[in-house]
Each structure stands twice: as structure tokens, then as C-alpha cells.
Amino acid sequence: MPLAPAPAPETLTHVACTHCGDDCPDEPIKRAGQPALSFCCQGCRAVYELLAASNLCTYYRLDERPGQKVKAVELPGRFDYLDLESVQSQLLAFRSPTLARLTLTIPQMHCASCVWLLENLFKLNPGISASRVNFLRKELTVSYQPDTTSLKEVVKLLAAINYEPRITLAELGAQPHHGTRTLLYQLGVAAFGFGNVMLLAFPEYFSFTEQLQSTFGRFFGWLSLLLAIPVLLVSARGFYRSAWQGLRQRHINLDFPISLGLTALFVTSVVEIVTQRGPGFFDSFTGLVFFMLIGKWVQQRSYDALRFDRDFTSYFPVAVTLLTKTGEQSVSVKELKPGQRIRVRHQEIIPADAVLRRGTGRIDYSFVSGESEPVARAAGELVYAGGRQVGEAVELEVVREVSQGYLTQLWNNPAFQKDEQPNLETYANKVGRYFVGLTLTLALGAVIYWYPKDPQMALRAFTSVLVIACPCALSLATPFAMGAALRVLGRRKLYLKNSAVVETLGRADTIVFDKTGTLTDVKKSAVEYVGPALSPAQLQAVAAVVRHSTHPLSQRLASELPAGSLAVADFAEIPSQGLRGTVAGMAVRVGSAVFAGLAPAPTATVEPAENLQSSVYINIDGITSGCYVFRNVYRDELREVLAKLSQRYRLAVLSGDNDAEQTRLRELFGPTAELHFRQTPQNKLDYIAQLKQQGRTVIMVGDGLNDAGALQRADAGIALTDTLTNFSPACDAILEADSFGQLATVLGFSRDCLRIVLATFVLSFCYNGIGLTLAVQGRFTPIVSAILMPISSLSVMVFATLLVRLAAWRRGL
Amino acid sequence: MSIIFLLIGISLLVALTFLAAFFWAVRSGQYEDDYTPAVRMLFEDEIEQDE
Structure with a gap:
């Protein structure tokens, strides 16, 4: 028998639900034999019981109240489409008679308890052989045995414990996406090259190793060259590609001076080694690439977790209930043809433009058009895809395929596509362009100055300027400042x-x-009561009635009224009119003015602005007592x-x-x-x-x-x-x-972050200034480079991160 | 001093081994998710018994 978790802390009047932590109604729902546990609703208790039966109550200990309020309306056959062969073949990543594996997105995942429970699914369903969470992506990879369980059973189980996976058209067929690994490989190669070349360059830095250098200098040089080649070919490729793409679009980005500097560095080093004039700058070269890749990595890390590029297909359901002569059948939305009849239930989304055939449509288009109140549609009228049906189940006849619906057309409108801005004018790129001009001018100036005196020196100064001007610190400033900013904003x-x-x-x-x-705020709307006050008992009665309805106004009203659990007899919901029921001997009618026994006349005299607000009238025991007025709440x-x-x-x-x-x-x-x-x-x-x-x-x-x-x-x-x-x-x-x-x-x-980036630019310019001063004088040696480069890179990283933290702290973020 | 050639050869070999190990780690997906494993290792198996 699992031990009960600590009793819920008593607040003044409310008890927190053991499962979800929400306030319980005045008389909490209890579980037989465990009076310490209270639940806010049957759903929460059901989840608890399911977990308790499999000894999974650890779930409640790992984190404070990890559960989520159960609110899904259970619809029979909601997951039937998962038995479809076409859906399965798209969802499953691996399939054999004994094992099937797929990755599901579970947006509800939010804490360590979730991870624990989702990885212990096999205790709930023995057919599941393993389940593995990727928390950052909110993904669950499940392996199960198709002969003992089915995909539908797995998803149903997840829904039962309130981790219903999101299966949408867009996700169908999408394999679990791997974060790009190329950068990691590049980083690995660069680190390998950097570490070893630095080791080989060491004798060069110290005078006491002179003898070593004279014996092995040549060997070390060639070895460094050998180690630097993969760094150039593999790790630095991204910079060259980006610079080239920029050039092709007649645009100079920051990667251009970087590529220029890297090339200068590499070529100078190769020449020095081949002609045996010196040890080359391979340590600086590999170090630079390594540090800049770290900057890229920092920049890329934060992107995975969320998907920003969702299109309409993630909004539509995967399958719909098709009505055929033989009965209901679940089909994939993509297979929907004009002329077919479908059934759309409460809270389901209309997948295609269709004509309403049976039932009363109350369609919530707020997401599509911005209209805040559901629109009523009668049989024979056209309904557009994208709306959400609220209320009873309706039958629709499809008139257009999904891909040709109004919403889809809207979405595919070229005006809606963001024109890919190839030349994203970030500060770094803008600065980068001036940087190139300045660098080339300085390099040429150095050549002109030195050439008459010392041609060799001229070449040296030229390459040194190109090398030192490589804006690596500059390229690091933005990713680190912005990366830190993204983390602060994410919090x-x-x-x-x-x-x-x-x-x-x-x-x-x-x-x-x-x-x-x-x-x-869609969830809230000011509810104002107009009319003679209701007694607490009457309020309870009204609350009990409206709680039975799924109409949005009823639900809003229910959230305003005191919680209670009175039984309702003779409940009836008359679409687009109102509700009625008998509670504790009181006959309650809630609904439109006419329904509640008022003549429709009074509303006409009210000023037009008021007219647009929704009112719900209350009638108790035949007496119309007043109405609730709903306003938009900002x-x-x-x-x-x-x-x-x-x-x-x-x-x-x-x-x-x-x-x-x-x-x-x-x-x-x-x-x-x-x-x-x-x-x-x-x-x-x-x-x-x-x-x-x-x-x-x-x-x-x-x-x-x-x-x-x-x-x-x-x-x-x-x-x-x-x-x-x-x-x-x-x-x-x-x-x-x-x-x-x-x-x-x-x-x-x-x-603030923009200013910080600028400040970091200034800092990196200081380093470049020092380096340039040395370079034009021809005094830029490998050792200076080996010291200056890492120091500038590292200090820029630290400086940018700390300043962003400071700014966040000062703003109280 | 020619032992240096051997030593450097060995040290490069060791470094290459580490590089290969890193590649293997990336390939096997260890860098895909750097949060969940940290949480996972803190789960205890049978908490029920010790209370």
C-alpha cells in the first residue's frame, strides 16, 4: 500500500487538491480509506487511483503538486484514428511484429515528476517496453509491443494520466528531429587541433627550450600544419560558406573579414613553415576557430526547445469522424473529399470548409478572425475551416478539400510568407562591413609605407594586419550578449x-x-450582476446549473460563482436559448431574455454599445430576477x-x-x-x-x-x-x-542589450587597436598573437555575459 | 632525443582516441538533451519501502 503524501496544507477555507494543487470545492472529493487526500474533481481522483494502483505515488513526492487539472472531455472514439494503417505508418519511427517505436510531443511536461512518471509507463501498461523523455524538446520516445498493446492504447493511457500527446498533421510523418550535430563535430575537430597545436607551439614561447626548438622545430611545424588542415577544412567551413553567401548577394557580413583573417593566418603560416622562416601562427588559427565555434554553439543552443514556424497544419486535427452508410469511421483529414459527411463534436476544430447539415453550430472563430463571441450557424449555412465547434455535435458536408479551404488559402498567400531577409542588418554585420574597409586600407597603407624600405617587412605587415583585424572578438560579442539575454528573457x-x-x-x-x-483576457470577463440580489442558496443553484453546460458563457459564469456540488435534476440545454434544471426544489432557468421570461423589447432601448455585450438572464421559480452582463476584460x-x-x-x-x-x-x-x-x-x-x-x-x-x-x-x-x-x-x-x-x-x-553589444564592440576594438599598432610596425609575432587572441576572445565572452546579467538585475528581471 | 617522436606519436594517438570518443558520444545522441539525464539519475527506485 503506498503511503499517503503529506496532507494538503490547510488554507483559510480551501484545501488543495492532492493531484493538481488547485483549490478543492467546499466538500472535497475523498478517496475511500484515505481521508487525508482531497481532490478537486473526479478526474484528478481517477488519475491518482490509476497511479496508486501501480505504486507510482512517487510522482507526488518528487515535485510539489505535479499534476495538472483534468479537463479534457472524454469523447468516445477520440483516438480511433490511431488504429488507421495510414496514420500508424506515418507516426511510427520503427515497426516490426514484436516492437514499435515512436516519438510523441507532450507539451504538458513541466517538472521532474513528469519525467519520472513518463519513464515509468511500463508499470502502467506491460505492453510498453520502454519510454524515454527528452525534456527540453518535451518529447517522449515510446517502444511498445504491438502484439500486446496498440498505439491507441498507449495514447489513451497518456491521455488518462493527463499527458495527452499532441498529434497534429504537421507532426505526422515528422521524424524526431536531431539537433544539428555538424557544429558539435566541428567543435570537436577544432578543439583537437587547438590543443595539440598549442602543445607543439610551446617550445617556441620559452627561451629554455631553444635547443628543442632547433632540433624539432621543423617537425613540429609540419605536424602543426597537418593538424591545422582538418580545422580549416572541417571546422572553419561554416565561416567561409557564410561569407561566400553574403558575397553572392553583394553583401559583406561579419564572416567576410573573419574568413579573410583566417585565410591570411593560414597562408602566412604555411609559407613560414615551408620556407622554414618561422613556426607559423597555427596555434592562433586553431584557437580562433575554436573560440568562434563556441560562440556559434552558444548562439544555436537555445533554439531547439520551441518551434516557431508552425503553420496551419499544426492547428488542424489529424483525423475526423466520417459518416458513411455503414456507420462512423475515422479517417485522416488529408483524405477528406468534397461531398463527404463528417461529424464535429464539442470543442473539435472544423477541418474543412463545409455546409452545416444537422445540429446547431456555435462556432468560435476567435482564433481565425478575432471575433470574441462564438457565431451561431443554422443548418444549410456555410462554415469555414478553423473554427471550433462549441456545444452539441454537428454534421457537416465537406465542400472543399482541406488544402483548398479559406484558411489554407489565406496561409498560402505569398503576402503571408516572410520574405527571407538575406541581409539581416544586425549590428555585427554593419560593423563588419566598415571593418573590412578599414582593414584593407590599413593593410595597404602598411605595404606602401614599408615597401621602399623593406619588401619582406611589407609583406609581413600586410598579413599581420589582416590577421589581427580578424574580428573574432567582435563575432563573439553578439552571440554571448544575446545568448545571455535569451536566457534571461526565457526565465x-x-x-x-x-x-x-x-x-x-x-x-x-x-x-x-x-x-x-x-x-x-479571454479567460476572464467581467461579470456584473444587474438586478435584485440573489440569496446564497439561489447562487448555489444557478452555479450548479451552469456547471452542467459547456457553453462558454456558462463556463465563465460558473467560474465566477461559488463552488458547490449540488445535484441538478431535469437538466436541459436548449441551444442558443439557455439552460434549465431543478436544484434543491428550485426551478432554475438561465439564458436569453426571452428564455428567462422577459419580453425582448428592453434591450432595444439600451444604447448600442451596451447591446453588443452578452447578457445572461436568471429566472428562479418563475420569477426573472436579474441578469449577468459580460464585458471584455483587459x-x-x-x-x-x-x-x-x-x-x-x-x-x-x-x-x-x-x-x-x-x-x-x-x-x-x-x-x-x-x-x-x-x-x-x-x-x-x-x-x-x-x-x-x-x-x-x-x-x-x-x-x-x-x-x-x-x-x-x-x-x-x-x-x-x-x-x-x-x-x-x-x-x-x-x-x-x-x-x-x-x-x-x-x-x-x-x-540595454543593444548598448551592451556596442560596449563589447568597443572592447574588442581596443584589442584590435593594440594588435594593429603592433602589426603595422611589423612587430606582430606568433607569441603576441598567441597571447592576444585568447585573451581578447575570453574577455569579450565574460564581459558580455556579465554586463547582460547586470542589466537584467538592474531591471529586476 | 628521438624518443620525442615516439612520445608525440603516442600523445597524438591518445588525443585521437578522445576525439573518436567525442564523435561517438555526439553520434549516440548524448548531446541532444543535457537536462533530462541530470534529473533521471536522481530518481530512486523503491521509495515506498524506506518510509
């Missing part, structure tokens, strides 16, 4: 696609917001954030919704902000493009598919998500909604 739940986004954020001068879901921190932002940025709002909120937005945003309503996705995109044409650097903050184009077109698109598990459109940065209040601070921090 604050702002995840950036790459470090160039930090620069863009720091340079931006205009911020454009979407309204629904971005400025407003995020708590919005006013504060806007006040800070408006000092520095030009602000604008693009809303797909109507202009009911205009006055409130005007008050929040101030007189100068531009407010646009009823914007289609294309309008939003055009607006951003227009701003960019005016030479502005634009940040777009949005959340839905309707913002996808604008997010792409903006210099930096920030997608706001309520949880990382939700879908977010392709973007440059993902901000968790909880951190919205820190937007101003984060942008300030990005500006």
Missing part, C-alpha cells in the same frame, strides 16, 4: 526565435496590438504597460472585432494611438507593411491565426499564448500571457 517567459530578435526588439519604435486575446497590467510604452513607442490597435470598445481603448491608449476596427487578416498585414514602408521598425503583438500575416510581416512578431501547449502562429517570439505585464521591462532590457 521571464518570453521565448525568442533567435538572438537577432533581441536587436529588433531593441530598435523598434512602433508597437501594434491585436485586441481579442491580446489586450483582453489584462490587469494593461494600463500600466501602456503608460510605460506610450512614452517611447507609437502604439496602434488592430481589432477584428467591432468598434464597441473604441472609447475604452481610446482612453487606455491615449489620443495619439491609431485604433482600427473590423480588420481582416489582410488589412492587418497591409497596415504593418505600410508602417514599414514609412521606415518604422514594427513589433506586432497578437495571438490568433487572424494575426498570422501581420506577425510574419512585422519586424518582430510576438505571439501571446495562454499556455505554451496551445497553438500559436508562426512568429519571432512567444510571450506567455502571464508575463504580459513585463512587456515594457522586456523591451527596455532589449535596448
Whole structure:
């Protein structure tokens, strides 16, 4: 018998759920024989019991309340499509009669307990032979025996313990992606070359080894050359390729002077060794490559964890329920043909443009169009793909294939593709260009000065200048400063696609917001009660009724009302009208004015703005007592954030919704902000493009598919998500909604980072200055190079990282 | 002093072994995930019995 975890800490009135840690209702759900355990809902208890039965309660000890509230609606046959041969063949990475293996993405994974439980799946289902977590990618690789269990069973088990994998069209067929290993190999070769060449160069540095040097100098030189060749061919390849690509686009990036310097260094060293004039600079050469690769590695490390380039296919479900003459059948969305009938249940996404045939559609298009309230559709009307059905199951007849639907077309619109900016104007690249000019001028100057006196010296000075001007410290400054910045921002739940986004954020001068879901908090909406007050018993009764409904307004209302667990008799939900039920002897009706027994007339007299808000009327025992009015609620921190932002940025709002909120937005945003309503996705995109044409650097903050184009077109698109598990459109940065209040601070921090990069540039210029002074005088020797290069590289790395930490600390991040 | 040739040969051989070991480690995916193994090794098998 597993021991019970410590009893939940008693707060004033609430008890935390043993599974998920949420507050329990006044009468917590108990488990027979273990009074110390309390659960907030049956779902949580079910998970606990499942784990307890397999002695897996360690789960609750490793981390504080690791469970997640069970909220999925159990739909029969939800995973049936996993039995399909076509789906299986795409999902499984390996398949044989005795073993099958696949990798699933599980976004809910968040702590050590999750890792532990997911790696102990075999205790829950003996058919699973092994499961392995990659926490950073939130992936689980499962091996199972197809003869004892099935893919559907595995996924069902995961869903039962509330780690439902995300299986979408985009993920189908995608093999577990390996992070690029090339860089690691290159780093390994460079480290190998660097270490050994340094060892061989050692005798050169010390006078007491002169005799050694005279005997073995030549051998050491050739050996160094031998060791440096793989470094040049394997490790330094990336720099040459990037410089070449830049050149082909008539653009000089930072990798160009690097390649120039590396070439000069290598050629000089080869010449010195072949002509036996000196030991060469191979130690500096390999060291440089090694340090710069470290910079690249730092730059690359942070990218893996999140995927920013999701397209519509990750939004659509994998399979739909097809209605055929023989009954229901699960088919892959891709196989959907016009004319077929499908069934879409509560909370499912409509996969293709279709005509509603049976049932009442209430379709939540908030993600596609930005409209905040679900749209009602009756039989015979057209529904577009991308909406989420709320309420009863409906039957649809497909009119267009998935690939030709409105949403898909929108997405494939060339205007929505971000034009790959080959010449990303980062500071480093801009500086790099001047750097090349300066270097070449100096090198030629040195030749002109020395040539009449000493031709040999002229050549030496020329190569020395090229070598020392190799901006390795410069190339390290950005990755290290930005890498540190990415980590700081990641802690604050702002995840950036790459470090160039930090620069863009720091340079931006205009911020454009979407309204629904971005400025407003979809989960909350102010509920105001108008009318004679309800008694606590009546409130309980209303709460009990609305809790039975899945209608969004009911659910919002339920979250506002006191928690309770009264039984409801005679419950009925009349679509687009309301709910009724009998609780503790009271007949409760909740719904539209007419449904609750009011004449529809009064609403007409109310001013139009009020009209657009939703009201839910309450009728208890035949008496209409009042109504709940729902308003959009702006995020708590919005006013504060806007006040800070408006000092520095030009602000604008693009809303797909109507202009009911205009006055409130005007008050929040101030007189100068531009407010646009009823914007289609294309309008939003055009607006951003227009701003960019005016030479502005634009940040777009949005959340839905309707913002996808604008997010792409903006210099930096920030997608706001309520949880990382939700879908977010392709973007440059993902901000968790909880951190919205820190937007101003984060942008300030990005500006700090830009200044830090500049400061680091100055530092590396100092090193280059010292080196150049020596170089033009022809006094740049291998030993000077061997000392100066690592010192400059290392100090720049340390300097950049520390300054970013300091800036973060000062901003309180 | 010609022993130096031998010594350097051996030292290079050792270094190459390490390079090969590093390649093997990269290939076998050890650098794919540098977080989970650190957590995994802290799990104990039978916590139930010692309480």
C-alpha cells in the first residue's frame, strides 16, 4: 500500500487538491480509506487511483503538486484514428511484429515528476517496453509491443494520466528531429587541433627550450600544419560558406573579414613553415576557430526547445469522424473529399470548409478572425475551416478539400510568407562591413609605407594586419550578449526565435496590438450582476446549473460563482436559448431574455454599445430576477504597460472585432494611438507593411491565426499564448500571457542589450587597436598573437555575459 | 632525443582516441538533451519501502 503524501496544507477555507494543487470545492472529493487526500474533481481522483494502483505515488513526492487539472472531455472514439494503417505508418519511427517505436510531443511536461512518471509507463501498461523523455524538446520516445498493446492504447493511457500527446498533421510523418550535430563535430575537430597545436607551439614561447626548438622545430611545424588542415577544412567551413553567401548577394557580413583573417593566418603560416622562416601562427588559427565555434554553439543552443514556424497544419486535427452508410469511421483529414459527411463534436476544430447539415453550430472563430463571441450557424449555412465547434455535435458536408479551404488559402498567400531577409542588418554585420574597409586600407597603407624600405617587412605587415583585424572578438560579442539575454528573457517567459530578435526588439519604435486575446483576457470577463440580489442558496443553484453546460458563457459564469456540488435534476440545454434544471426544489432557468421570461423589447432601448455585450438572464421559480452582463476584460497590467510604452513607442490597435470598445481603448491608449476596427487578416498585414514602408521598425503583438500575416510581416512578431501547449502562429517570439505585464521591462532590457553589444564592440576594438599598432610596425609575432587572441576572445565572452546579467538585475528581471 | 617522436606519436594517438570518443558520444545522441539525464539519475527506485 503506498503511503499517503503529506496532507494538503490547510488554507483559510480551501484545501488543495492532492493531484493538481488547485483549490478543492467546499466538500472535497475523498478517496475511500484515505481521508487525508482531497481532490478537486473526479478526474484528478481517477488519475491518482490509476497511479496508486501501480505504486507510482512517487510522482507526488518528487515535485510539489505535479499534476495538472483534468479537463479534457472524454469523447468516445477520440483516438480511433490511431488504429488507421495510414496514420500508424506515418507516426511510427520503427515497426516490426514484436516492437514499435515512436516519438510523441507532450507539451504538458513541466517538472521532474513528469519525467519520472513518463519513464515509468511500463508499470502502467506491460505492453510498453520502454519510454524515454527528452525534456527540453518535451518529447517522449515510446517502444511498445504491438502484439500486446496498440498505439491507441498507449495514447489513451497518456491521455488518462493527463499527458495527452499532441498529434497534429504537421507532426505526422515528422521524424524526431536531431539537433544539428555538424557544429558539435566541428567543435570537436577544432578543439583537437587547438590543443595539440598549442602543445607543439610551446617550445617556441620559452627561451629554455631553444635547443628543442632547433632540433624539432621543423617537425613540429609540419605536424602543426597537418593538424591545422582538418580545422580549416572541417571546422572553419561554416565561416567561409557564410561569407561566400553574403558575397553572392553583394553583401559583406561579419564572416567576410573573419574568413579573410583566417585565410591570411593560414597562408602566412604555411609559407613560414615551408620556407622554414618561422613556426607559423597555427596555434592562433586553431584557437580562433575554436573560440568562434563556441560562440556559434552558444548562439544555436537555445533554439531547439520551441518551434516557431508552425503553420496551419499544426492547428488542424489529424483525423475526423466520417459518416458513411455503414456507420462512423475515422479517417485522416488529408483524405477528406468534397461531398463527404463528417461529424464535429464539442470543442473539435472544423477541418474543412463545409455546409452545416444537422445540429446547431456555435462556432468560435476567435482564433481565425478575432471575433470574441462564438457565431451561431443554422443548418444549410456555410462554415469555414478553423473554427471550433462549441456545444452539441454537428454534421457537416465537406465542400472543399482541406488544402483548398479559406484558411489554407489565406496561409498560402505569398503576402503571408516572410520574405527571407538575406541581409539581416544586425549590428555585427554593419560593423563588419566598415571593418573590412578599414582593414584593407590599413593593410595597404602598411605595404606602401614599408615597401621602399623593406619588401619582406611589407609583406609581413600586410598579413599581420589582416590577421589581427580578424574580428573574432567582435563575432563573439553578439552571440554571448544575446545568448545571455535569451536566457534571461526565457526565465521571464518570453521565448525568442533567435538572438537577432533581441536587436529588433531593441530598435523598434512602433508597437501594434491585436485586441481579442491580446489586450483582453479571454479567460476572464467581467461579470456584473444587474438586478435584485440573489440569496446564497439561489447562487448555489444557478452555479450548479451552469456547471452542467459547456457553453462558454456558462463556463465563465460558473467560474465566477461559488463552488458547490449540488445535484441538478431535469437538466436541459436548449441551444442558443439557455439552460434549465431543478436544484434543491428550485426551478432554475438561465439564458436569453426571452428564455428567462422577459419580453425582448428592453434591450432595444439600451444604447448600442451596451447591446453588443452578452447578457445572461436568471429566472428562479418563475420569477426573472436579474441578469449577468459580460464585458471584455483587459489584462490587469494593461494600463500600466501602456503608460510605460506610450512614452517611447507609437502604439496602434488592430481589432477584428467591432468598434464597441473604441472609447475604452481610446482612453487606455491615449489620443495619439491609431485604433482600427473590423480588420481582416489582410488589412492587418497591409497596415504593418505600410508602417514599414514609412521606415518604422514594427513589433506586432497578437495571438490568433487572424494575426498570422501581420506577425510574419512585422519586424518582430510576438505571439501571446495562454499556455505554451496551445497553438500559436508562426512568429519571432512567444510571450506567455502571464508575463504580459513585463512587456515594457522586456523591451527596455532589449535596448540595454543593444548598448551592451556596442560596449563589447568597443572592447574588442581596443584589442584590435593594440594588435594593429603592433602589426603595422611589423612587430606582430606568433607569441603576441598567441597571447592576444585568447585573451581578447575570453574577455569579450565574460564581459558580455556579465554586463547582460547586470542589466537584467538592474531591471529586476 | 628521438624518443620525442615516439612520445608525440603516442600523445597524438591518445588525443585521437578522445576525439573518436567525442564523435561517438555526439553520434549516440548524448548531446541532444543535457537536462533530462541530470534529473533521471536522481530518481530512486523503491521509495515506498524506506518510509
